[in-house]
Amino acid sequence: xxxxxxxxxxMHASMSEPYRSRVALVTGASGFVGGRLREALLGxxxxxxxxxxxxxxxxRRGRSAGVDYADVDSLARVLEAxxxxxxxxxxxxxxxxxxxxxxxxxxxxxxxxxxxxxxVHPGVRRFVxxxxxxxxxxxxxxxxxxxHHERRPVEHYGSSKxxxxxxxEAIGDAVAWTMIRPPTVYGPGDVDNFExxxxxxxxxxxxxxxxETLMSFVYVDDLLRGMREAADSEATxxxxxxxxxxxxxxxxxxxxxxxxxxxxxxxxxxxPEFLVDVSAVFGELMTRFDGKPRLxxxxxxxxxxxxxxxxxxxSARSDFGYRPQVELHEGVQRTFDWYRHEGWL
Numbered sequence: 001x002x003x004x005x006x007x008x009x010x011m012h013a014s015m016s017e018p019y020r021s022r023v024a025l026v027t028g029a030s031g032f033v034g035g036r037l038r039e040a041l042l043g044x045x046x047x048x049x050x051x052x053x054x055x056x057x058x059x060r061r062g063r064s065a066g067v068d069y070a071d072v073d074s075l076a077r078v079l080e081a082x083x084x085x086x087x088x089x090x091x092x093x094x095x096x097x098x099x100x101x102x103x104x105x106x107x108x109x110x111x112x113x114x115x116x117x118x119x120v121h122p123g124v125r126r127f128v129x130x131x132x133x134x135x136x137x138x139x140x141x142x143x144x145x146x147x148h149h150e151r152r153p154v155e156h157y158g159s160s161k162x163x164x165x166x167x168x169e170a171i172g173d174a175v176a177w178t179m180i181r182p183p184t185v186y187g188p189g190d191v192d193n194f195e196x197x198x199x200x201x202x203x204x205x206x207x208x209x210x211x212e213t214l215m216s217f218v219y220v221d222d223l224l225r226g227m228r229e230a231a232d233s234e235a236t237x238x239x240x241x242x243x244x245x246x247x248x249x250x251x252x253x254x255x256x257x258x259x260x261x262x263x264x265x266x267x268x269x270x271x272p273e274f275l276v277d278v279s280a281v282f283g284e285l286m287t288r289f290d291g292k293p294r295l296x297x298x299x300x301x302x303x304x305x306x307x308x309x310x311x312x313x314x315s316a317r318s319d320f321g322y323r324p325q326v327e328l329h330e331g332v333q334r335t336f337d338w339y340r341h342e343g344w345l
Contacts, residue, residue: 018083018123018124018125019083019084019085019121019123019124019125020082020083020084020085021085022045022046022047022085023046023047023048023049023082023083023084023085023086024041024046024047024048024049024084024085024086024087024088025048025049025050025051025078025079025082025084025086025087025088026038026041026048026049026050026051026088026090027050027051027088027089027090027091027109027113028089028090028091028092028130029048029050029051029052029059029062029064029090030050030052030056030057030059031090031091032185032187032189032190032191032192032220033090033130033185033220033223033224034050034088034090034091035059035189036187036188036189036220036221036224037088037090037224037227038050038059038061038062039061040221040224040228042061042062047062047063048062048063049062049063049064049065049078049082049084050062050063050064050065051064051065051067051075051078051091052064052065052066052067053066053067053068053069054066054068065078065082069108069109069112069113070108070112071112072112072115072116072119073116075112075113075116076116076119076120079116079117079120079121080120080121083121083123084121084124085124085125086124086125086126086127086128086231087113087117087124087126087127087128088128088130088227088231089109089110089113089127089128089129089130090130091109092105092106092109092130092132092161093105093106093157093160094157094192096156096157098156099156099159099160101156102156102157102159102160103160103163105160106157106160106161106163106164107160107163107164107167110129110164110167110168111164111167114127114167114168114171114175114177117175118171118174118175122174122175124175124176125176125231126176126177126178126230126231126232126237127175127176127177127178128177128178128179128180128227128230128231129164129165129168129177129178129179129180130179130180130182130227131161131164131165131179131180131181131240132157132158132161132181132182133145133181133182133183133216133242133309133311134153134155134157134158134161134309135151135153135158135161135162135165135181136149136151136152136153136158136181136311137151137152137153137154137158138154138306138307138308138309139308139309139310139311140308141214141307141308141310144216144248144310144311144312145242145310145311145312146242146311146312146314146315147239147240147241147242147315151165154306165179165240172238173237173238176237176238177237177238178230178231178236178237178238178239178240178241179239179240179241180223180226180227180230180240180241180243181240181241181242181243181311182218182223182242182243182244183215183216183217183218183242183244183309183310183311184215184216184217184218184309185217185218185219185220185223186217186218186219186220186331186332186335187219187220187221187331187334187335187338188220188334188335188338188339188342189220189338190220190335193335194339194344196255196258197258197262197335197336197339197344197345198344198345200255200258200259200262200264200266201262201264201345203264203265203266203267204266204267204269205255205259205266205267205268205269206269206271207251207252207255207268207269207270207271208271209270209271210251211250211251211252211270212250212251212252212307213250213251213306213307213308213309214248214249214250214251214307214308214309214310215248215249215250215251215254215308215309215310216244216245216248216309216310216311217244217245217249217254217328217331218243218244218245218324219245219324219326219328219330219331219334221325221326222243222245222324222325222326223243225322225325226241226243226316226320226322227243229320229321229322230316230320230322232320233319233320235319235320236319236320239315239319241313241315241316241319241320241322242311242312242313242315242316243313243316243322244311244312244313244324245324245326245327245328245331246312246313246324247327247328248308248310249328254328254332257328257329257332258332258336261332261333261336262336
């Protein structure tokens with residue numbers, strides 16, 4: 001099994017070691033951000049162990065360990081054997097209908113991985129947890145979210161991410177942890193924003209009453225750089241940070257960049273905002289019919305109805321020198337080129 005593949009590597013090591021240098025454990029490695037992180041770490045010479053849920057595909061590169069996140073003992077066995085220097089907890093659920101769906105995907109795995117770490121590997125150099133701007137909720141249009149603001153999520157996803165943040169805050173300094181809170185993440189391999197590129201390729205630029213919605217973005221490689229820089233800084237221990245590109249734009253401006261990058265002539269299509277709610281209900285009905293969670297549901301509709309999702313990265317810049325390197329126009333171009341090269345478009 002994948003678990004048996006992962007364990008023998010560590011059997012010769014002394015169990016008194018606080019951690020094994022250059023070993024990193026990554027959750028969510030089959031997803032967009034986690035997969036990109038795994039590749040970056042492997043490229044830099046790290047020995048990467050990806051935690052894989054039953055039924056999920058094992059990564060093509062690096063080692064993997066099959067675990068059940070509901071079973072703390074299975075998580076503890078991997079941690080005790082591998083003693084990773086760094087843990088990057090990227091896995092999470094963005095699709096769901098009920099609050100229980102999101103808690104099962106975002107809170108339970110986080111609590112159990114944290115409990116296992118505290119039990120058998122409290123000497124991990126850093127446990128980096130990927131949270132979300134959604135844990136804070138939408139922002140006023142004239143005041144991007146900062147770390148000192150009150151956290152007020154408006155839907156189930158954000159609430160479950162906030163509960164996961166509370167799990168870290170509750171353990172204090174028993175484990176060295178840092179939280180990273182990205183806004184909308186985009187880049188090569190992203191499936192969520194891909195539909196916008198595909199519609200533009202077909203000659204359509206579609207809006208659902210969201211032209212003026214103000215957004216913060218972060219290119220995936222800037223996010224990964226921020227995560228790794230935060231892991232290396234003592235100043236970030238026990239703190240959470242927003243990581244973004246620092247220049248909020250309207251959703252219309254974002255889609256205009258996609259259109260400009262494609263070089264296509266497109267037809268703007270403004271659909272009534274109420275169709276968002278209609279589509280959300282339809283998505284949930286389809287989920288009830290076949291049991292497959294859809295990205296679009298009434299919880300996502302709540303996110304879409306907000307007028308601003310923005311944040312600022314002043315604290316990250318101050319504490320660990322975070323500097324975004326990819327501006328939005330360049331990131332959109334890189335993303336479009338990747339989709340085309342990989343045959344997605």
